[in-house]
Amino acid sequence: MTLKLHVYNASGYSRRGYVTTPWQPIQEQTDIEPERIAVFDADDKPLDTQVHRVDPADPSRDVLIFWLDKNINPAREQYSGVSAIMTVGERVREMSRPELKCELEGPVGDEYRLKLSNGRLAFQFELAPAPWGDERNFYAGSATSVLLEPEWSEHLWTKEMLDAFDWFEEHDLEKRCMQIDRVRLSLPAWASKHEVEFSPIRQPYKLLSHSEGPVRASVSVASSPFDYKYRDPLRGVDRTLSCRLHRVISLYREANFVVDELSVRGTHDGQRKAKPVNLFFNASYFMLMNLGLDANPSTYFRIWDWFGICGAFAPNPAFGFATDAHCSTVVQGSPDYPYEERMYKAFSWELERANVASCVHIFSRCDAMTIESRAGKAWYEYVYRPLWAELAVKSPSPASVSRRKQ
Protein backbone atom coordinates (compact mmCIF):
# COMPACT_ATOMS: atom_id res chain seq x y z
CA MET A 1 0.00 0.00 0.00
CA THR A 2 1.32 3.41 -0.94
CA LEU A 3 0.51 6.29 1.34
CA LYS A 4 0.39 9.91 0.37
CA LEU A 5 2.16 12.45 2.48
CA HIS A 6 1.41 16.17 2.46
CA VAL A 7 4.52 18.27 2.94
CA TYR A 8 4.24 21.80 4.24
CA ASN A 9 6.66 24.65 3.74
CA ALA A 10 4.95 27.30 5.80
CA SER A 11 7.48 30.02 5.08
CA GLY A 12 7.49 32.56 2.29
CA TYR A 13 10.40 31.11 0.34
CA SER A 14 11.72 27.85 -1.15
CA ARG A 15 13.44 25.52 1.28
CA ARG A 16 15.17 22.19 1.57
CA GLY A 17 16.35 20.15 4.54
CA TYR A 18 14.85 17.75 7.02
CA VAL A 19 11.13 17.06 7.39
CA THR A 20 9.53 15.25 10.33
CA THR A 21 6.19 13.57 10.76
CA PRO A 22 4.77 11.18 13.40
CA TRP A 23 5.56 7.56 12.61
CA GLN A 24 2.65 5.90 14.39
CA PRO A 25 -0.15 6.95 11.95
CA ILE A 26 1.96 5.68 9.05
CA GLN A 27 2.80 2.45 10.82
CA GLU A 28 -0.88 1.80 11.46
CA GLN A 29 -1.56 1.87 7.72
CA THR A 30 1.39 -0.04 6.39
CA ASP A 31 3.18 -3.24 7.27
CA ILE A 32 6.53 -2.00 6.02
CA GLU A 33 9.24 -2.31 8.63
CA PRO A 34 10.77 1.00 9.76
CA GLU A 35 14.12 -0.19 8.41
CA ARG A 36 12.60 -0.62 4.92
CA ILE A 37 10.51 2.53 4.74
CA ALA A 38 11.22 5.34 2.28
CA VAL A 39 9.60 8.58 1.19
CA PHE A 40 9.44 9.20 -2.56
CA ASP A 41 9.24 12.65 -4.12
CA ALA A 42 6.90 13.71 -6.95
CA ASP A 43 9.32 12.22 -9.51
CA ASP A 44 9.25 8.93 -7.61
CA LYS A 45 12.81 9.44 -6.49
CA PRO A 46 13.48 7.86 -3.10
CA LEU A 47 14.58 10.31 -0.44
CA ASP A 48 16.84 9.51 2.49
CA THR A 49 14.45 8.39 5.19
CA GLN A 50 14.80 7.28 8.79
CA VAL A 51 12.54 6.24 11.62
CA HIS A 52 13.48 7.05 15.20
CA ARG A 53 11.66 5.11 17.90
CA VAL A 54 12.10 7.81 20.49
CA ASP A 55 10.73 6.09 23.56
CA PRO A 56 10.22 2.31 23.58
CA ALA A 57 7.49 2.82 26.20
CA ASP A 58 5.51 5.26 24.10
CA PRO A 59 5.17 4.57 20.34
CA SER A 60 3.22 7.82 19.85
CA ARG A 61 6.53 9.68 20.13
CA ASP A 62 8.16 7.81 17.22
CA VAL A 63 9.02 9.99 14.23
CA LEU A 64 9.72 9.51 10.56
CA ILE A 65 12.30 11.93 9.20
CA PHE A 66 13.30 12.44 5.60
CA TRP A 67 15.68 14.71 3.76
CA LEU A 68 14.68 17.02 0.93
CA ASP A 69 17.64 17.47 -1.39
CA LYS A 70 15.83 19.96 -3.56
CA ASN A 71 13.99 23.09 -2.55
CA ILE A 72 10.24 22.91 -2.29
CA ASN A 73 8.25 26.04 -2.91
CA PRO A 74 5.92 27.50 -0.33
CA ALA A 75 2.23 26.79 -0.88
CA ARG A 76 0.19 29.17 -2.97
CA GLU A 77 -2.12 29.75 -0.04
CA GLN A 78 0.00 31.90 2.18
CA TYR A 79 1.60 29.77 4.88
CA SER A 80 -1.22 27.23 5.07
CA GLY A 81 -1.51 25.03 1.99
CA VAL A 82 0.24 21.85 0.94
CA SER A 83 3.59 22.58 -0.67
CA ALA A 84 4.29 19.12 -2.08
CA ILE A 85 2.77 15.67 -2.15
CA MET A 86 5.06 12.72 -1.60
CA THR A 87 4.51 9.03 -1.13
CA VAL A 88 5.61 6.55 1.48
CA GLY A 89 6.54 3.08 0.35
CA GLU A 90 9.09 0.33 0.59
CA ARG A 91 12.69 1.20 0.02
CA VAL A 92 14.05 0.20 -3.39
CA ARG A 93 17.68 1.06 -2.80
CA GLU A 94 19.97 1.62 0.13
CA MET A 95 20.03 5.09 1.61
CA SER A 96 23.05 7.30 1.24
CA ARG A 97 25.21 7.24 4.34
CA PRO A 98 26.40 10.69 5.24
CA GLU A 99 28.82 10.95 8.12
CA LEU A 100 26.14 10.78 10.81
CA LYS A 101 27.25 8.81 13.81
CA CYS A 102 25.91 8.07 17.23
CA GLU A 103 28.39 6.26 19.46
CA LEU A 104 27.57 5.00 22.92
CA GLU A 105 30.10 4.48 25.70
CA GLY A 106 29.48 2.08 28.57
CA PRO A 107 27.79 -1.27 28.97
CA VAL A 108 24.38 -1.80 27.35
CA GLY A 109 21.69 -0.39 29.64
CA ASP A 110 24.24 1.53 31.65
CA GLU A 111 25.70 3.92 29.10
CA TYR A 112 27.49 6.89 30.55
CA ARG A 113 28.47 8.94 27.48
CA LEU A 114 27.18 9.57 23.96
CA LYS A 115 29.04 10.96 20.99
CA LEU A 116 27.13 12.41 18.07
CA SER A 117 28.73 13.69 14.89
CA ASN A 118 27.79 14.65 11.36
CA GLY A 119 31.15 15.40 9.76
CA ARG A 120 30.79 19.10 10.56
CA LEU A 121 29.89 19.18 14.25
CA ALA A 122 30.71 16.56 16.84
CA PHE A 123 29.80 16.63 20.50
CA GLN A 124 30.12 14.50 23.58
CA PHE A 125 27.13 14.27 25.90
CA GLU A 126 27.46 13.02 29.46
CA LEU A 127 24.80 10.82 31.02
CA ALA A 128 26.83 10.27 34.18
CA PRO A 129 27.26 13.07 36.71
CA ALA A 130 30.99 12.52 37.32
CA PRO A 131 32.66 11.77 33.98
CA TRP A 132 36.16 12.71 35.16
CA GLY A 133 36.10 10.26 38.05
CA ASP A 134 36.74 12.92 40.67
CA GLU A 135 34.63 14.81 43.16
CA ARG A 136 33.01 16.89 40.43
CA ASN A 137 29.62 15.25 40.14
CA PHE A 138 27.51 17.85 38.33
CA TYR A 139 27.89 17.09 34.64
CA ALA A 140 24.85 14.87 33.99
CA GLY A 141 22.94 15.97 30.90
CA SER A 142 25.62 18.27 29.52
CA ALA A 143 27.81 18.36 26.42
CA THR A 144 31.40 18.53 27.63
CA SER A 145 33.02 18.88 24.23
CA VAL A 146 31.77 20.42 20.98
CA LEU A 147 34.07 20.28 17.97
CA LEU A 148 33.26 22.36 14.90
CA GLU A 149 35.13 21.89 11.63
CA PRO A 150 36.38 25.05 9.90
CA GLU A 151 33.65 26.84 7.96
CA TRP A 152 36.05 27.18 5.04
CA SER A 153 39.71 26.26 4.71
CA GLU A 154 40.65 28.60 7.55
CA HIS A 155 43.45 27.65 9.90
CA LEU A 156 42.29 26.79 13.40
CA TRP A 157 44.45 26.22 16.46
CA THR A 158 41.66 24.20 18.05
CA LYS A 159 38.27 22.92 16.91
CA GLU A 160 36.90 22.89 20.45
CA MET A 161 34.06 25.40 20.65
CA LEU A 162 33.64 25.39 24.42
CA ASP A 163 37.23 26.51 24.96
CA ALA A 164 38.04 28.01 21.58
CA PHE A 165 40.98 30.13 22.69
CA ASP A 166 42.83 27.39 24.51
CA TRP A 167 45.28 25.82 22.09
CA PHE A 168 47.56 24.88 25.00
CA GLU A 169 45.59 21.64 25.44
CA GLU A 170 44.89 22.58 29.03
CA HIS A 171 41.14 22.73 28.52
CA ASP A 172 39.00 23.86 31.37
CA LEU A 173 37.32 20.65 32.55
CA GLU A 174 34.43 22.71 33.86
CA LYS A 175 33.40 23.57 30.31
CA ARG A 176 30.01 22.33 29.25
CA CYS A 177 26.86 23.38 27.47
CA MET A 178 23.26 22.28 26.82
CA GLN A 179 22.88 21.42 30.49
CA ILE A 180 19.47 21.71 32.13
CA ASP A 181 20.45 22.58 35.67
CA ARG A 182 16.98 23.18 37.07
CA VAL A 183 13.41 22.16 36.35
CA ARG A 184 10.50 23.88 38.07
CA LEU A 185 6.94 22.56 38.16
CA SER A 186 4.03 24.61 39.45
CA LEU A 187 1.93 23.16 42.26
CA PRO A 188 -1.85 23.59 42.49
CA ALA A 189 -3.16 26.80 43.98
CA TRP A 190 -4.22 25.02 47.21
CA ALA A 191 -0.74 23.69 47.91
CA SER A 192 1.34 25.27 50.66
CA LYS A 193 4.31 25.75 48.31
CA HIS A 194 3.91 27.19 44.86
CA GLU A 195 6.37 24.98 43.00
CA VAL A 196 8.57 21.91 43.01
CA GLU A 197 12.19 22.32 41.93
CA PHE A 198 14.50 19.58 40.72
CA SER A 199 18.12 19.71 39.60
CA PRO A 200 19.02 16.82 37.30
CA ILE A 201 22.76 17.48 37.19
CA ARG A 202 23.97 15.15 39.96
CA GLN A 203 22.09 11.98 39.06
CA PRO A 204 22.59 9.91 35.94
CA TYR A 205 20.42 10.20 32.87
CA LYS A 206 19.13 7.03 31.25
CA LEU A 207 19.42 6.34 27.56
CA LEU A 208 15.99 5.43 26.16
CA SER A 209 16.92 5.03 22.50
CA HIS A 210 19.35 6.10 19.86
CA SER A 211 19.11 6.41 16.11
CA GLU A 212 21.74 6.72 13.46
CA GLY A 213 20.65 7.16 9.88
CA PRO A 214 20.99 9.26 6.76
CA VAL A 215 19.12 12.27 8.17
CA ARG A 216 20.08 12.58 11.79
CA ALA A 217 22.02 11.14 14.69
CA SER A 218 19.73 11.26 17.63
CA VAL A 219 19.33 10.10 21.20
CA SER A 220 16.44 10.06 23.59
CA VAL A 221 17.36 10.35 27.26
CA ALA A 222 15.52 10.75 30.55
CA SER A 223 16.76 12.22 33.81
CA SER A 224 16.58 10.37 37.10
CA PRO A 225 13.06 10.39 38.49
CA PHE A 226 11.82 13.03 40.89
CA ASP A 227 8.57 13.24 42.80
CA TYR A 228 5.77 15.69 42.23
CA LYS A 229 3.40 15.42 45.19
CA TYR A 230 0.04 17.12 45.26
CA ARG A 231 -3.33 16.88 46.96
CA ASP A 232 -6.15 15.60 44.74
CA PRO A 233 -9.08 17.84 45.75
CA LEU A 234 -11.73 15.55 44.25
CA ARG A 235 -10.65 12.37 46.01
CA GLY A 236 -9.17 14.17 48.98
CA VAL A 237 -5.97 12.12 48.81
CA ASP A 238 -2.29 12.91 48.39
CA ARG A 239 -0.95 11.72 45.10
CA THR A 240 2.53 11.41 43.68
CA LEU A 241 3.69 11.67 40.12
CA SER A 242 7.03 10.11 39.41
CA CYS A 243 8.51 12.51 36.84
CA ARG A 244 11.46 12.54 34.51
CA LEU A 245 12.84 15.23 32.27
CA HIS A 246 12.86 13.75 28.76
CA ARG A 247 15.20 15.07 26.09
CA VAL A 248 15.47 14.14 22.42
CA ILE A 249 18.82 15.44 21.23
CA SER A 250 19.36 15.44 17.48
CA LEU A 251 22.20 16.38 15.21
CA TYR A 252 20.98 16.69 11.64
CA ARG A 253 22.84 16.24 8.43
CA GLU A 254 24.93 19.30 7.42
CA ALA A 255 23.99 21.09 10.64
CA ASN A 256 26.16 23.23 12.91
CA PHE A 257 23.39 23.14 15.49
CA VAL A 258 21.85 20.66 17.91
CA VAL A 259 18.11 20.36 18.46
CA ASP A 260 17.03 19.59 22.02
CA GLU A 261 13.35 18.71 22.55
CA LEU A 262 12.31 18.87 26.19
CA SER A 263 9.34 17.51 28.07
CA VAL A 264 8.57 16.46 31.63
CA ARG A 265 6.59 13.24 31.82
CA GLY A 266 5.06 11.85 34.96
CA THR A 267 3.42 8.56 35.92
CA HIS A 268 0.88 8.43 38.72
CA ASP A 269 1.84 6.77 42.00
CA GLY A 270 4.43 4.59 40.37
CA GLN A 271 1.88 2.78 38.17
CA ARG A 272 3.99 0.88 35.74
CA LYS A 273 1.71 0.69 32.74
CA ALA A 274 -0.02 4.01 33.23
CA LYS A 275 0.23 6.37 30.30
CA PRO A 276 2.60 9.17 31.25
CA VAL A 277 1.24 12.69 31.34
CA ASN A 278 3.08 15.73 30.02
CA LEU A 279 3.50 18.37 32.68
CA PHE A 280 4.10 22.06 32.25
CA PHE A 281 7.55 23.08 33.42
CA ASN A 282 10.22 25.77 33.42
CA ALA A 283 13.70 24.58 32.53
CA SER A 284 16.96 26.49 33.03
CA TYR A 285 19.96 26.02 30.82
CA PHE A 286 23.51 26.39 32.04
CA MET A 287 26.59 26.77 29.87
CA LEU A 288 30.26 27.28 30.67
CA MET A 289 31.82 28.34 27.37
CA ASN A 290 34.73 30.64 26.69
CA LEU A 291 33.35 33.08 24.15
CA GLY A 292 35.97 35.69 25.00
CA LEU A 293 36.81 37.87 27.95
CA ASP A 294 34.64 40.57 26.42
CA ALA A 295 31.69 38.36 25.31
CA ASN A 296 28.26 39.87 25.64
CA PRO A 297 24.87 38.26 25.04
CA SER A 298 22.73 40.14 22.56
CA THR A 299 19.73 41.84 24.07
CA TYR A 300 16.78 42.96 22.03
CA PHE A 301 13.73 44.41 23.58
CA ARG A 302 10.85 41.93 23.57
CA ILE A 303 12.63 39.28 21.52
CA TRP A 304 12.21 36.25 23.72
CA ASP A 305 12.78 33.47 21.27
CA TRP A 306 16.45 33.66 20.41
CA PHE A 307 19.77 35.28 21.26
CA GLY A 308 23.41 35.21 20.23
CA ILE A 309 26.65 35.53 22.20
CA CYS A 310 30.01 36.36 20.68
CA GLY A 311 33.29 38.02 21.57
CA ALA A 312 35.41 40.34 19.43
CA PHE A 313 38.60 38.26 19.42
CA ALA A 314 39.52 35.92 16.55
CA PRO A 315 38.64 33.07 16.01
CA ASN A 316 35.33 34.58 17.16
CA PRO A 317 33.61 31.61 18.77
CA ALA A 318 29.88 32.28 18.75
CA PHE A 319 26.85 30.64 20.29
CA GLY A 320 23.23 31.07 19.28
CA PHE A 321 20.04 29.78 20.89
CA ALA A 322 16.47 29.63 19.66
CA THR A 323 13.35 28.17 21.24
CA ASP A 324 9.58 28.01 20.85
CA ALA A 325 9.09 28.37 24.61
CA HIS A 326 10.44 31.92 25.01
CA CYS A 327 13.50 32.43 27.17
CA SER A 328 14.54 34.87 29.83
CA THR A 329 17.40 37.31 29.59
CA VAL A 330 20.76 35.55 29.54
CA VAL A 331 22.64 35.96 32.81
CA GLN A 332 26.41 36.05 32.52
CA GLY A 333 28.14 34.99 35.71
CA SER A 334 25.08 33.88 37.59
CA PRO A 335 25.27 34.75 41.32
CA ASP A 336 25.02 31.11 42.44
CA TYR A 337 27.96 30.05 40.27
CA PRO A 338 30.80 29.54 42.74
CA TYR A 339 33.97 30.14 40.70
CA GLU A 340 34.68 33.83 40.34
CA GLU A 341 37.55 33.38 37.89
CA ARG A 342 35.23 31.63 35.46
CA MET A 343 32.25 33.97 35.81
CA TYR A 344 32.72 35.45 32.33
CA LYS A 345 32.28 31.99 30.82
CA ALA A 346 29.17 31.06 32.79
CA PHE A 347 25.84 31.72 31.10
CA SER A 348 22.36 30.74 32.19
CA TRP A 349 18.82 31.38 31.00
CA GLU A 350 15.41 29.99 31.72
CA LEU A 351 12.65 28.87 29.39
CA GLU A 352 9.13 30.05 30.01
CA ARG A 353 6.52 27.57 31.18
CA ALA A 354 5.70 25.03 28.49
CA ASN A 355 4.68 21.39 28.26
CA VAL A 356 7.12 20.74 25.42
CA ALA A 357 9.96 22.93 24.24
CA SER A 358 12.09 22.75 21.11
CA CYS A 359 15.46 24.38 21.52
CA VAL A 360 18.24 24.91 19.00
CA HIS A 361 21.86 25.35 20.11
CA ILE A 362 23.99 26.86 17.34
CA PHE A 363 27.77 26.81 17.25
CA SER A 364 29.69 29.01 14.87
CA ARG A 365 32.72 31.23 14.37
CA CYS A 366 31.49 34.61 13.32
CA ASP A 367 30.84 38.14 14.50
CA ALA A 368 27.98 39.30 16.72
CA MET A 369 25.71 40.41 13.86
CA THR A 370 26.10 37.10 12.08
CA ILE A 371 25.35 34.88 15.08
CA GLU A 372 22.27 36.94 15.88
CA SER A 373 21.10 36.58 12.31
CA ARG A 374 21.80 32.83 12.37
CA ALA A 375 19.94 32.39 15.64
CA GLY A 376 16.96 34.30 14.31
CA LYS A 377 16.96 32.24 11.12
CA ALA A 378 17.25 29.00 13.07
CA TRP A 379 14.28 30.01 15.19
CA TYR A 380 12.22 30.67 12.07
CA GLU A 381 13.26 27.57 10.13
CA TYR A 382 13.61 24.90 12.80
CA VAL A 383 11.29 26.06 15.57
CA TYR A 384 8.60 28.43 14.34
CA ARG A 385 8.02 27.22 10.81
CA PRO A 386 9.81 23.93 10.33
CA LEU A 387 9.22 21.84 7.25
CA TRP A 388 6.74 19.17 8.29
CA ALA A 389 4.51 16.52 6.84
CA GLU A 390 1.37 14.58 7.64
CA LEU A 391 -0.49 11.66 6.15
CA ALA A 392 -3.01 12.69 3.52
CA VAL A 393 -5.79 10.55 4.96
CA LYS A 394 -8.24 13.35 5.43
CA SER A 395 -8.63 16.92 4.27
CA PRO A 396 -5.47 18.73 5.21
CA SER A 397 -5.61 20.69 8.39
CA PRO A 398 -4.29 24.22 8.35
CA ALA A 399 -0.54 24.18 8.30
CA SER A 400 1.21 24.33 11.56
CA VAL A 401 2.65 27.71 12.13
CA SER A 402 3.85 26.97 15.59
CA ARG A 403 3.30 24.48 18.33
CA ARG A 404 1.86 27.25 20.50
CA LYS A 405 -0.75 28.23 17.91
CA GLN A 406 -1.69 24.62 17.36
Next chain:
Amino acid sequence: MTDSNENLRNSETTDTPPLVGKDEVTPEVIAEALGSDEVSAGAAKTIADAAELVVVNLDIEEFIADRWSQISNKLRECDEYAVTAKTFGSNMMFLNMAIPLVNGIIHVGSRSERLSATTTLIEELRKTIGLSYDPQRIPVISALTLIYLIVKGWYGITKELKATQTVEAPKKLDDMKEVWERMLSRAQRLCSDRTSR
Protein backbone atom coordinates in the same frame (compact mmCIF):
# COMPACT_ATOMS: atom_id res chain seq x y z
CA MET B 1 59.57 54.93 29.64
CA THR B 2 58.06 58.21 28.48
CA ASP B 3 56.50 60.59 30.92
CA SER B 4 53.12 60.25 29.28
CA ASN B 5 53.19 56.49 29.67
CA GLU B 6 54.33 56.83 33.23
CA ASN B 7 51.19 58.87 33.78
CA LEU B 8 49.17 56.19 32.05
CA ARG B 9 50.47 53.50 34.35
CA ASN B 10 49.58 55.56 37.37
CA SER B 11 46.21 56.68 36.05
CA GLU B 12 44.70 53.19 36.06
CA THR B 13 43.96 53.18 39.76
CA THR B 14 45.23 55.44 42.43
CA ASP B 15 45.12 52.80 45.16
CA THR B 16 47.25 50.13 43.53
CA PRO B 17 50.97 50.48 42.83
CA PRO B 18 51.88 50.95 39.15
CA LEU B 19 52.28 47.74 37.21
CA VAL B 20 55.86 47.08 36.22
CA GLY B 21 57.24 44.54 33.78
CA LYS B 22 59.35 41.84 35.39
CA ASP B 23 61.06 40.16 32.48
CA GLU B 24 64.04 41.13 30.37
CA VAL B 25 61.88 42.25 27.44
CA THR B 26 61.82 45.88 28.47
CA PRO B 27 60.49 48.78 26.39
CA GLU B 28 64.12 49.62 25.58
CA VAL B 29 64.72 46.11 24.22
CA ILE B 30 61.54 46.27 22.13
CA ALA B 31 62.36 49.75 20.80
CA GLU B 32 65.87 48.71 19.87
CA ALA B 33 64.60 45.61 18.09
CA LEU B 34 61.96 47.50 16.13
CA GLY B 35 64.15 50.48 15.19
CA SER B 36 65.11 50.06 11.53
CA ASP B 37 64.65 51.54 8.07
CA GLU B 38 60.99 50.68 8.42
CA VAL B 39 60.43 52.11 11.88
CA SER B 40 61.77 55.44 13.07
CA ALA B 41 63.25 55.69 16.55
CA GLY B 42 60.27 57.73 17.76
CA ALA B 43 57.68 55.29 16.44
CA ALA B 44 59.66 52.34 17.77
CA LYS B 45 59.72 53.89 21.22
CA THR B 46 55.99 54.64 21.26
CA ILE B 47 55.11 51.15 20.09
CA ALA B 48 57.56 49.56 22.51
CA ASP B 49 56.05 51.42 25.44
CA ALA B 50 52.56 50.47 24.34
CA ALA B 51 53.49 46.80 23.87
CA GLU B 52 55.04 46.68 27.32
CA LEU B 53 51.99 48.42 28.80
CA VAL B 54 49.62 45.93 27.20
CA VAL B 55 51.50 42.83 28.33
CA VAL B 56 52.04 44.16 31.83
CA ASN B 57 48.44 45.27 32.21
CA LEU B 58 47.09 42.00 30.88
CA ASP B 59 49.35 40.39 33.49
CA ILE B 60 50.53 37.69 31.11
CA GLU B 61 54.32 37.97 31.35
CA GLU B 62 54.62 35.05 33.72
CA PHE B 63 52.08 32.99 31.81
CA ILE B 64 54.09 33.53 28.62
CA ALA B 65 57.37 32.68 30.34
CA ASP B 66 55.92 29.43 31.73
CA ARG B 67 54.69 28.31 28.31
CA TRP B 68 57.39 29.85 26.19
CA SER B 69 58.42 26.60 24.59
CA GLN B 70 54.86 25.95 23.30
CA ILE B 71 54.37 29.56 22.24
CA SER B 72 57.66 29.85 20.38
CA ASN B 73 56.98 26.58 18.55
CA LYS B 74 53.59 27.82 17.41
CA LEU B 75 55.00 31.17 16.28
CA ARG B 76 57.64 29.36 14.25
CA GLU B 77 54.83 27.28 12.76
CA CYS B 78 53.10 30.51 11.69
CA ASP B 79 56.31 31.73 10.09
CA GLU B 80 56.91 28.42 8.35
CA TYR B 81 53.43 28.54 6.87
CA ALA B 82 53.89 32.18 5.84
CA VAL B 83 57.10 31.27 4.00
CA THR B 84 55.35 28.54 2.01
CA ALA B 85 52.41 30.87 1.32
CA LYS B 86 54.58 33.76 0.15
CA THR B 87 52.77 34.07 -3.19
CA PHE B 88 49.63 34.92 -1.25
CA GLY B 89 51.18 37.61 0.91
CA SER B 90 53.59 36.19 3.40
CA ASN B 91 53.02 38.82 6.10
CA MET B 92 49.29 38.66 5.71
CA MET B 93 49.30 34.88 6.14
CA PHE B 94 51.58 35.21 9.15
CA LEU B 95 49.21 37.65 10.84
CA ASN B 96 46.19 35.56 9.93
CA MET B 97 47.62 32.64 11.87
CA ALA B 98 49.44 34.49 14.62
CA ILE B 99 46.65 36.80 15.81
CA PRO B 100 44.28 33.98 16.91
CA LEU B 101 47.28 32.35 18.56
CA VAL B 102 47.98 35.53 20.51
CA ASN B 103 44.29 35.86 21.39
CA GLY B 104 44.50 32.40 22.92
CA ILE B 105 47.38 33.56 25.13
CA ILE B 106 45.39 36.63 26.20
CA HIS B 107 42.25 34.62 26.95
CA VAL B 108 43.89 31.81 28.84
CA GLY B 109 46.53 33.93 30.59
CA SER B 110 44.62 37.09 31.45
CA ARG B 111 41.34 37.93 33.16
CA SER B 112 38.38 40.02 32.10
CA GLU B 113 39.10 42.88 34.49
CA ARG B 114 42.70 43.02 33.21
CA LEU B 115 41.48 43.14 29.61
CA SER B 116 39.03 45.84 30.50
CA ALA B 117 41.79 47.90 32.14
CA THR B 118 43.99 47.38 29.09
CA THR B 119 41.34 48.56 26.64
CA THR B 120 40.97 51.69 28.78
CA LEU B 121 44.73 52.19 28.58
CA ILE B 122 44.65 51.93 24.80
CA GLU B 123 42.01 54.66 24.76
CA GLU B 124 44.19 56.80 27.03
CA LEU B 125 47.17 56.15 24.83
CA ARG B 126 45.20 57.26 21.78
CA LYS B 127 44.48 60.56 23.48
CA THR B 128 48.06 60.94 24.69
CA ILE B 129 49.59 60.52 21.27
CA GLY B 130 46.92 62.73 19.73
CA LEU B 131 45.07 60.32 17.47
CA SER B 132 41.71 61.73 16.48
CA TYR B 133 40.45 58.37 15.22
CA ASP B 134 39.65 55.76 17.87
CA PRO B 135 41.20 52.49 16.73
CA GLN B 136 39.50 49.16 17.29
CA ARG B 137 41.14 48.33 20.59
CA ILE B 138 40.95 44.55 20.35
CA PRO B 139 43.16 44.18 17.23
CA VAL B 140 45.57 46.75 18.66
CA ILE B 141 45.94 44.75 21.89
CA SER B 142 46.49 41.54 19.91
CA ALA B 143 49.05 43.17 17.60
CA LEU B 144 51.01 44.76 20.45
CA THR B 145 51.13 41.43 22.28
CA LEU B 146 52.36 39.76 19.10
CA ILE B 147 55.14 42.36 18.80
CA TYR B 148 56.16 41.68 22.39
CA LEU B 149 56.28 37.91 21.71
CA ILE B 150 58.36 38.28 18.57
CA VAL B 151 60.85 40.55 20.28
CA LYS B 152 61.02 38.11 23.20
CA GLY B 153 61.87 35.28 20.81
CA TRP B 154 64.35 37.31 18.84
CA TYR B 155 66.01 38.68 21.99
CA GLY B 156 66.29 35.22 23.52
CA ILE B 157 67.97 33.66 20.53
CA THR B 158 70.27 36.65 20.09
CA LYS B 159 71.39 36.32 23.70
CA GLU B 160 71.90 32.61 23.34
CA LEU B 161 74.03 33.08 20.26
CA LYS B 162 76.15 35.70 22.02
CA ALA B 163 76.72 33.28 24.87
CA THR B 164 77.98 30.64 22.49
CA GLN B 165 80.29 33.06 20.62
CA THR B 166 83.33 31.61 22.26
CA VAL B 167 82.58 28.19 20.80
CA GLU B 168 81.16 27.44 17.39
CA ALA B 169 77.44 28.12 17.44
CA PRO B 170 75.38 25.06 16.57
CA LYS B 171 73.71 25.28 13.16
CA LYS B 172 70.34 24.84 14.80
CA LEU B 173 70.81 28.11 16.67
CA ASP B 174 71.75 29.91 13.46
CA ASP B 175 68.64 28.57 11.77
CA MET B 176 66.50 29.68 14.70
CA LYS B 177 68.07 33.12 14.56
CA GLU B 178 67.14 33.35 10.88
CA VAL B 179 63.52 32.43 11.68
CA TRP B 180 63.24 34.97 14.51
CA GLU B 181 64.88 37.68 12.42
CA ARG B 182 62.37 37.02 9.69
CA MET B 183 59.56 37.32 12.22
CA LEU B 184 61.11 40.53 13.58
CA SER B 185 61.20 41.98 10.10
CA ARG B 186 57.48 41.12 9.76
CA ALA B 187 56.88 43.00 13.03
CA GLN B 188 58.92 45.95 11.72
CA ARG B 189 56.79 46.07 8.59
CA LEU B 190 53.68 45.90 10.75
CA CYS B 191 54.94 48.96 12.67
CA SER B 192 56.39 50.76 9.67
CA ASP B 193 56.09 54.55 9.54
CA ARG B 194 58.43 54.91 6.55
CA THR B 195 55.90 56.22 4.04
CA SER B 196 54.59 58.83 6.46
CA ARG B 197 57.99 60.23 7.29
